Amino acid sequence: MKEIYKLKNVYKIYKNFSSENMALDDINLELKEGQIIVILGPSGSGKSTMLNLLSGIDVPTKGTINFYDKEIGQLTDEELITYRKENLGFIFQSYNLISNLTVKENIELGLNLALNPLDINQVIETVGLKAHENKYPYQLSGGQMQRVAIARALVKNPKVLFCDEPTGALDEKTGKNVLASLQEINQKYKTTMIIVTHNPSIADMANTVIKMNSGKIKEIKTNKKQKDAIELRWA
Numbered sequence: 001m002k003e004i005y006k007l008k009n010v011y012k013i014y015k016n017f018s019s020e021n022m023a024l025d026d027i028n029l030e031l032k033e034g035q036i037i038v039i040l041g042p043s044g045s046g047k048s049t050m051l052n053l054l055s056g057i058d059v060p061t062k063g064t065i066n067f068y069d070k071e072i073g074q075l076t077d078e079e080l081i082t083y084r085k086e087n088l089g090f091i092f093q094s095y096n097l098i099s100n101l102t103v104k105e106n107i108e109l110g111l112n113l114a115l116n117p118l119d120i121n122q123v124i125e126t127v128g129l130k131a132h133e134n135k136y137p138y139q140l141s142g143g144q145m146q147r148v149a150i151a152r153a154l155v156k157n158p159k160v161l162f163c164d165e166p167t168g169a170l171d172e173k174t175g176k177n178v179l180a181s182l183q184e185i186n187q188k189y190k191t192t193m194i195i196v197t198h199n200p201s202i203a204d205m206a207n208t209v210i211k212m213n214s215g216k217i218k219e220i221k222t223n224k225k226q227k228d229a230i231e232l233r234w235a
C-alpha cells in the first residue's frame with residue numbers, strides 16, 4: 001500500500017504569555033492508505049493537534065507533512081481548500097446535525113461540491129438508516145445521529161475520514177455499532193480511517209495503532225488480524 005501521509009520532524013508549540021506548550025514533539029510517521037489507523041492516548045497527549053495538522057486546519061511550528069507527494073505546508077490557501085474539499089471527511093464526538101432537516105437532507109449536505117460522490121441511497125443503506133431517512137434528528141438515538149454524521153462525511157467519497165472520539169458520547173453497544181459502520185465503510189470503499197480516541201478497546205480493530213503521550217509517539221503497533229468492531233471488549 002502507498003503512503004498517504006508522511007510526517008518529518010513535526011513540532012507544534014503553543015505559546016502563551018509566559019509559557020510554551022509542546023503539543024507535538026518531533027513526530028516522525030508514515031501512514032498507509034486504505035488502513036484503519038487508531039491514534040490512542042490520554043487527554044492532552046496531542047491527538048487533536050495531530051488531526052488538525054494532517055487536515056490542514058493548522059500548521060506545524062516546525063517540520064513537514066506530506067499528503068502523497070504534496071507538502072501541505074506549501075499549499076496556497078486555495079489549494080488547501082481544494083485539498084480538504086476533495087479528499088477529507090470529518091466526524092466528531094458531537095454530531096453537528098441540522099435540526100430542521102431530515103436524515104436524508106442532512107446527508108445530502110455532504111454532497112456539496114463533491115467531485116466523485118457515492119450513491120446517497122447506497123450510503124444510507126451501508127450505515128443502516130434506510131428506515132429512518134425521513135425522520136428528524138430529535139427522533140433519533142445518539143448512535144443513529146452519529147451514523148447520519150458518518151454518512152454525511154462519507155457521501156462525497158473522501159480519501160480520508162478523520163474521526164475525533166467518534167464514540168465518545170455513546171454507550172458500549174451503540175459505540176460498537178458505530179465502529180462497525182466505520183469498519184464496513186473501510187472495507188467497501190477503501191477509505192483511509194484515522195480514528196482518534198482515549199479508549200484503548202478500539203485499538204484491536206485497527207491495522208495500525210499509534211500510541212501517544214505528552215506530544216510524542218510512544219509506540220506504533222501493527223495488528224496482523226483486525227477484530228470485528230462488534231467483538232471489541234470495552235475496557
Ligand SMILES: Nc1ncnc2c1ncn2[C@@H]1O[C@H](COP(=O)(O)OP(=O)(O)O)[C@@H](O)[C@H]1O
Binds near residue numbers: 015023042
Ligand atoms: N489552541 C491551543 N492553544 C494552546 N494550547 C493548546 C491549544 N490546543 C491544544 N493545546 C494544548 O496542547 C496539548 C495537546 O492538546 P490536544 O491535541 O487537544 O490533545 P488531545 O486531543 O490528545 O486531548 C494540550 O496540552 C493542550 O492544552
Ligand SMILES: [Mg+2]
Binds near residue numbers: 047048049
Ligand atoms: Mg482531543
